Amino acid sequence: ESDVISRIKLALRTDAASTVTTKVYTNGSSTASSTQTLTTAGAGFSIPTTLRPNVRNARMWKLETSWASTGGDAGVEGIIVEGDSSGITI
Secondary structure (H helix, E strand, O other): OOOEEEEEEEEEEEOOOEEEEEEEEEOOOOOOOEEEEEEEOOOEEEOOOOEOOOEOOOOOEEEEEEOOOOOOOOEEEEEEEEEEOOOOOO
């Protein structure tokens, strides 16, 4: 089996310039396999730079994205996770 998370694309609404932290947890672990940060320029809708975590052996995974809000309109509009997988059973 080869399960790889190679790219993460975020679409965000922020209410101020923020540092966004994205963590990938794999295979039931409580320790992040990858932690990446990026900075948004200011308030509003943004699609920041694509993250490239290069996480391998991610047969089961979860994603956590967080940033500070000043109490205004902020949230996740969308997340796209790209990678390669083999050995899938449906």
